[in-house]
Amino acid sequence: MQSQLRSINLTELETLLKSWSFPTYRARQILNWLHQKHITEFGEMKNLPKKLLGKLSESSLVSVLKLRETPKSNDQSSQKYLFETQDGHFLESVLIVQGGRNTVCVSTQLGCKMKCSFCASGMGKFVRNLTAGEIIEQVSRVARTLSPLEVGNGRDRSLQAITNVVFMGMGEPLDNYDATLRAIKILMADWGFGLGGRRITVSTCGIIPKIEQFVKDVDGRVRLSISLHSSQQTVRNELVPINKRYNLDDLMSALEQLYRKLKREITFEYTLIQGMNNSPEAASGLARLANRIHAKVNIIPYNPVREADYQSPTPAQVKTFCALLEKKGVRVTVRQTAGRDINAACGQLRLDREPIRGTSGPKLICSIKFNLPPIP
Ligand code: SF4
Structure with missing residues (x-):
C-alpha cells in the first residue's frame, strides 16, 4: 500500500532515502515542496532526480484529497x-x-x-x-x-x-x-x-x-x-x-x-x-x-x-x-x-x-462547529 508522504517527518524521510541510497539532504528539499510550496503532484518537484521521483511515486502519494x-x-x-x-x-x-x-x-x-x-x-x-x-x-x-x-x-x-x-x-x-x-x-x-x-x-x-x-x-x-x-x-x-x-x-x-x-x-x-x-x-x-x-x-x-x-x-x-x-x-x-x-x-x-440520522443520501460531510475560530 502507498503511504501518505505528507504524514512523514524529517527523520523518517531521511531513513527512507538512505535505504534507497539517496543523499539525506534530499529529504529537506522534498518536505519544502510539500509544506512550503504546497505541491500536489510529484512532477512539480523540479529539483529532484527522476530516479528519486520514480521511487517516491511508486511507494507514496502526495495528495489524497x-x-x-x-x-x-x-x-x-x-x-x-x-x-x-x-x-x-x-x-x-x-x-x-x-x-x-x-x-x-x-x-x-x-x-x-x-x-x-x-x-x-x-x-x-x-x-x-x-x-x-x-x-x-x-x-x-x-x-x-x-x-x-x-x-x-x-x-x-x-x-x-x-x-x-x-x-x-x-x-x-x-x-x-x-x-x-x-x-x-x-x-x-x-x-x-x-x-x-x-x-x-x-x-x-x-x-x-x-x-x-x-x-x-x-x-x-x-x-x-x-x-x-x-x-x-x-x-x-x-x-x-x-x-x-x-x-x-x-x-x-x-x-x-x-x-x-x-x-x-x-x-x-x-x-x-x-x-x-x-x-x-x-x-x-x-x-x-x-x-x-x-x-x-x-x-x-x-x-x-x-x-x-x-x-x-x-x-x-x-x-x-x-x-x-x-x-x-x-x-x-x-x-x-x-x-x-x-x-x-x-x-x-x-x-x-445529508439526512443526519437516516441511511440514504450522500456520505458524511463535515461540519464546522462554531461561527469563527478564535483568532489570537
Ligand atoms: S462540539 Fe466538537 S466534540 Fe462536540 S460533537 Fe461537535 S465536533 Fe465533536
Whole structure:
C-alpha cells in the first residue's frame, strides 16, 4: 500500500532515502515542496532526480484529497473547502481572513463520537479518524489557493500565507490523538510549515487524560481551547455528554494543575443558547471558573442547526451576558458570525447535504462547529 508522504517527518524521510541510497539532504528539499510550496503532484518537484521521483511515486502519494467545492461568503471573509477523501467521504476546512490573518480551521475526524447536542458534527455517524496527512493536506490545499504556485519562474515561491491553524472543524482532535499530534509537529517544524505554537489552537471538549498528555507532548506551546458551554454539571451533561465521564469539577482541577505549565492562556469556548445557559447565574458560574485559571472566554452566539431544538440569543442578550462577565473581571470576546451565506460557519453545510440520522443520501460531510475560530 502507498503511504501518505505528507504524514512523514524529517527523520523518517531521511531513513527512507538512505535505504534507497539517496543523499539525506534530499529529504529537506522534498518536505519544502510539500509544506512550503504546497505541491500536489510529484512532477512539480523540479529539483529532484527522476530516479528519486520514480521511487517516491511508486511507494507514496502526495495528495489524497480531491477539492470539490470552494464557496466564498458574500463578504469574502471566509471560504469553505469541501474535500473528498480517497474512500469517498467528505470533509470541510474553512479559511477565515480577518485582521491581517489567514486562519485555516481543519477537521480531524469524519464525524465525531462526542455527540454534543448543539453540534452538527456530533449528529452524524462516526466514520473514521483522519490521518495526519489528510489533516496537513487541508492546510496545504488552502494555502495553495491563496498563493498559486508558479513553477519555474525563478522567484522565491515559499508560501507564508497561512498565519494560523485552528483544530476546530469536525471531530474531537484529542480523540484522534496520534494523527493530531503528528500534524501539529509538522506544522511547527522548521522543515514543515514553521508555524509557532501560539499560531496553533487545539479545541477539546475535555478528555482530561488526553489534555494532560497533550500539554506534555507539545511542551505547553500550543494554544488550548476548552469547549465549556456551561458552568453547571447538569446543563453541561446535556450539551457536552463527555461531561458525564470527565465532569466539570475534575476538568477544572486538571486545568488548574496545567495552566501554569502552559506557555499560552487557556480559552473557554461558550456557545450561548437562549434559555439554556444565558442566565445571570450562568454568567456568574462561568466567571468563577474562568477566574480560577485566568481563562479568556469566547462567546459564540448559537447558530441554529435544524435538527437541534435550541434558540439563538438576541444581540441584546449576548451583550448583557458579556457585560456580566466583564463586570467580574473576565476577558471576553464575541465571535462574530461569518460566512452564514455559505454555511461556512457552523455545521450547516452538512445538514444541507445529508439526512443526519437516516441511511440514504450522500456520505458524511463535515461540519464546522462554531461561527469563527478564535483568532489570537
Ligand atoms: S462540539 Fe466538537 S466534540 Fe462536540 S460533537 Fe461537535 S465536533 Fe465533536
